[in-house]
Amino acid sequence: MSTTVAGLSSASRNKPGKRVLPGFALSLGVSLLFISLILILPITGLIVQTSGMSVAEYWAVISDERVVASYKVTLWAAAIASLFNGVVGLLLAWVLVRYEFWGKRIVDALMDLPFALPTAVAGITLAALFSEGGWYGEYLAALGLEVAFTPLGIVVAMAFTSLPFVVRTVQPVLEDLAPEDEEAAVSMGASDWTVFRRILFPSLWPALMTGIALSFTRSLGEFGAVIFIAGNMPYVSEITSLMIFIRLQEFDYAAASAIASVVLMASLVLLLAINLWQARYLRRLHGR
Amino acid sequence: MSRSKSTLRIGDQPWVKWGLITLALSVTILLLVIPLVLIFVEAFSEGAQTFWENLTDTYTLHAIGLTLFVAALTVPINLVFGVFLAWLVTRFEFPGRKVLITLIDIPFAVSPVVAGLLYLLLYGSNGWLGSWLMDQDVQLMFAWPGILLVTVFVTCPFVARELIPLMQQQGREEEEAGVVLGASGWKLFRKVTLPNIQWALLYGVILTNARAVGEFGAVSVVSGNIRGETNTLPLHVELLYQDYNAVGAFTSASLLAGIALLTLLVKGFVEWRQSRQRAPLSDQSDSR
Numbered sequence: 001m002s003t004t005v006a007g008l009s010s011a012s013r014n015k016p017g018k019r020v021l022p023g024f025a026l027s028l029g030v031s032l033l034f035i036s037l038i039l040i041l042p043i044t045g046l047i048v049q050t051s052g053m054s055v056a057e058y059w060a061v062i063s064d065e066r067v068v069a070s071y072k073v074t075l076w077a078a079a080i081a082s083l084f085n086g087v088v089g090l091l092l093a094w095v096l097v098r099y100e101f102w103g104k105r106i107v108d109a110l111m112d113l114p115f116a117l118p119t120a121v122a123g124i125t126l127a128a129l130f131s132e133g134g135w136y137g138e139y140l141a142a143l144g145l146e147v148a149f150t151p152l153g154i155v156v157a158m159a160f161t162s163l164p165f166v167v168r169t170v171q172p173v174l175e176d177l178a179p180e181d182e183e184a185a186v187s188m189g190a191s192d193w194t195v196f197r198r199i200l201f202p203s204l205w206p207a208l209m210t211g212i213a214l215s216f217t218r219s220l221g222e223f224g225a226v227i228f229i230a231g232n233m234p235y236v237s238e239i240t241s242l243m244i245f246i247r248l249q250e251f252d253y254a255a256a257s258a259i260a261s262v263v264l265m266a267s268l269v270l271l272l273a274i275n276l277w278q279a280r281y282l283r284r285l286h287g288r
Numbered sequence: 289m290s291r292s293k294s295t296l297r298i299g300d301q302p303w304v305k306w307g308l309i310t311l312a313l314s315v316t317i318l319l320l321v322i323p324l325v326l327i328f329v330e331a332f333s334e335g336a337q338t339f340w341e342n343l344t345d346t347y348t349l350h351a352i353g354l355t356l357f358v359a360a361l362t363v364p365i366n367l368v369f370g371v372f373l374a375w376l377v378t379r380f381e382f383p384g385r386k387v388l389i390t391l392i393d394i395p396f397a398v399s400p401v402v403a404g405l406l407y408l409l410l411y412g413s414n415g416w417l418g419s420w421l422m423d424q425d426v427q428l429m430f431a432w433p434g435i436l437l438v439t440v441f442v443t444c445p446f447v448a449r450e451l452i453p454l455m456q457q458q459g460r461e462e463e464e465a466g467v468v469l470g471a472s473g474w475k476l477f478r479k480v481t482l483p484n485i486q487w488a489l490l491y492g493v494i495l496t497n498a499r500a501v502g503e504f505g506a507v508s509v510v511s512g513n514i515r516g517e518t519n520t521l522p523l524h525v526e527l528l529y530q531d532y533n534a535v536g537a538f539t540s541a542s543l544l545a546g547i548a549l550l551t552l553l554v555k556g557f558v559e560w561r562q563s564r565q566r567a568p569l570s571d572q573s574d575s576r
Contacts, residue, residue: 020464022473027376031388034369038441039394041417042406048416049409088315095312098297099305107313109556110320115495116548116555117324118502120522121541124529125323128330128538135326160319183296192298200298221399224504224522228529241401241505248405248509257409260402271397275390 046264049257061258069235070243071262073151077239078219081158086212089166090204096167097174111167114160119224126157127229149231154239157226158219165218166211173207206281210274217270221263327545330538342539350516351524351540354432358520359500362439366496367489370447375481378455379463389452392445400442404509407438430512435520438506443499447492454488455481487562491555498551502544 050058061067096108114122130137130148140147147153177200185195223241230237240263247256299305332339342348373392377385395403411418411428421428428434462484466476482489504522511518519527521540528537 020467021379021460022467022476023375024380024382027372027380028382030369030372031376034373034444035388035391038437038444039391042410042441043394045410045415045417046406088319091308092312092315094299095308098299099309101309103313105556107316109552110316112552112555113320113324113548116498116502116551118504118522118525118544118548120504120525121327121502121544121548122323124525124534124537124541125327128534129323129326135322160323163319179297182298186296186298192301192304195298217397221397221402223399223401228526241399244401244405245509248408253409253412253414256405260405263399263402267397267399268394271393275393 043264046257046261049253050261053254053258057254058258061255062262066234066238067240067243067259070238070240073154073237074220074239074241077151077154077158078216080155081162081219082212082216084155084159085163085166085215086208089163089211089215090170090208093167093170093174097171112164114162115164119161119222120228122160123157123225123228126153126160126225130156130229148229149233149237151230151237153229153231154226154237157229158222161222161225162215162218165214166208169207169211169214170204173204177203206277210278210281213270213274213277217267217274220270221267324545324549327538327542330534331542333538334535338535339539342536343543345536347516347519348524348536348540351519351521352543354435354519355501355521358432358436358439359497361436362443362500363493363496365440366444366447367493369444370451370492371489373448374451374455375477378452379460392448395442395445400503400505401509403441404438404506407434407441407506407510411437429510430514431518434510435507435518438510439500439503442503442506443496446496446499447489450488450492450495451485454485458484487558491558491562494551494554494558498548501547 053061092107092111096104096111127134127148129135130140130153132138132141132148134148137148145152147156181199182195185199190198221241223239223245226239227242230239230242232238232242240259244256244259244263247253247259299308331342373388377389398406408429409415411421411434413419413422413427413429418429428437463476463480466480471479502522503520504526507520508523508526511520511523513519513523513527515527521544525537525540525544528534528540
């Protein structure tokens with residue numbers, strides 16, 4: 001999504017400073033008012049709240065053993081889920097772009113289901129599927145695999161809710177790939193796998209990486225889908241978002257804010273990294 | 289864009305092609321179709337009569353009403369803001385323009401629980417704005433205005449994100465011509481800009497609506513979760529599920545899944561219209 005935004009700077013722009021069109025003051029006013037009220041003010045609230053704590057207090061909250069365990073579970077689960085999405089997303093994008101088959105339009109539309117489906121609905125559905133005696137749980141139990149109410153359940157929920165990111169970032173790039181290099185390589189007798197690895201993959205992997213990174217970011221913050229299937233056992237299957245939620249229910253606003261500030265900073269750094277990475281990659285792609 | 293059949297592309301041998309298609313279809317069915325089917329099977333597992341009773345339960349009806357009410361307010365608010373913001377950043381040059389475009393991404397990067405917490409800290413009875421509002425006898429948190437606020441927050445990027453890339457690409461020549469011909473601001477927008485962006489606008493509205501109806505994490509932090517008062521449909525799903533009323537939970541879930549399916553349908557239609565309107569542009573595929 002930011003791909004398109006970052007890439008368009010120079011194409012259609014007049015000389016700076018010349019404002020022919022009306023509505024500058026009005027749209028600036030509305031936008032700034034809205035962004036201040038909706039975005040900046042609440043974030044300031046968090047900073048004010050946490051700045052009331054001493055460094056020692058802050059550190060004690062965010063390095064609490066149970067909280068640290070939740071960071072680890074969240075990071076690991078998000079990493080596995082986004083890598084899984086990288087593989088499956090690439091496969092789905094490839095099949096949707098390269099081949100024609102019956103029902104392709106339906107499959108394409110279904111890709112967005114995890115975004116359209118409310119996370120609480122996804123949560124109870126996955127819990128029902130994977131729990132003991134559920135449609136999947138029954139067979140997985142026979143294999144000795146427990147998914148529901150274990151950290152593996154967290155991975156399943158995160159993978160489900162963030163699957164569209166990889167598909168939807170790789171798909172347009174795959175569509176726009178110029179066929180010349182591929183055709184040349186094939187006509188010279190290179191095998192499919194070699195062509196994919198040496199020619200297609202290098203063009204695809206920035207988009208793939210972006211998709212995986214977006215999927216990872218989303219997984220870190222996922223709450224609704226995860227809490228139903230995770231089992232939420234302290235030290236084992238408790239995610240960081242749940243830790244914030246628990247502290248809030250204990251009316252420990254200071255602790256909740258401290259943990260939230262860690263999560264917020266981590267997600268902002270990730271967002272910034274993805275945007276910078278995309279900008280660099282686009283510049284290289286456009287030879288600027 | 290229909291691709292001409294070329295033999296010089298990889299992955300076109302029948303066994304590779306059909307192998308990958310089969311794999312992708314299996315993944316789609318296992319990951320997306322079966323969970324969707326399960327929701328409806330569970331909802332109707334005790335017969336249509338029970339389904340109807342669950343659906344017309346007082347609390348369920350209230351949750352449906354509140355959810356639709358919040359969505360009905362969120363969509364126009366973010367529609368107006370999105371159009372103003374997109375107009376501002378695509379039609380004018382000014383310092384801080386890039387920062388503004390980056391800021392708008394924040395709600396996507398922030399975990400929903402953190403989003404809810406931000407608002408609770410600011411407008412809650414302990415918050416610095418909240419305590420002042422309390423003195424004026426205004427309560428935002430644990431009431432519908434709080435739910436509306438966080439819903440506006442988590443959905444505010446959708447419209448702007450759809451419009452900005454498109455309006456950048458279209459450039460401002462047409463509108464400038466309109467100004468030269470003496471059109472007023474409003475007329476310019478209605479006659480020149482709106483016809484060009486109507487499908488993207490609709491797309492943004494659909495995504496905003498889907499998320500507004502389904503938001504769980506942020507809403508559950510600020511709602512107080514009072515049955516029949518501040519319970520939205522996703523929260524109602526959770527409440528019933530925790531009460532071991534799985535059938536009831538899946539009844540409400542099936543309603544939300546129905547809305548999700550409708551979203552995918554309308555989204556598919558809009559994408560099809562967009563691709564017909566602007567055939568050569570192929571990089572309009574983001575969706576979040």
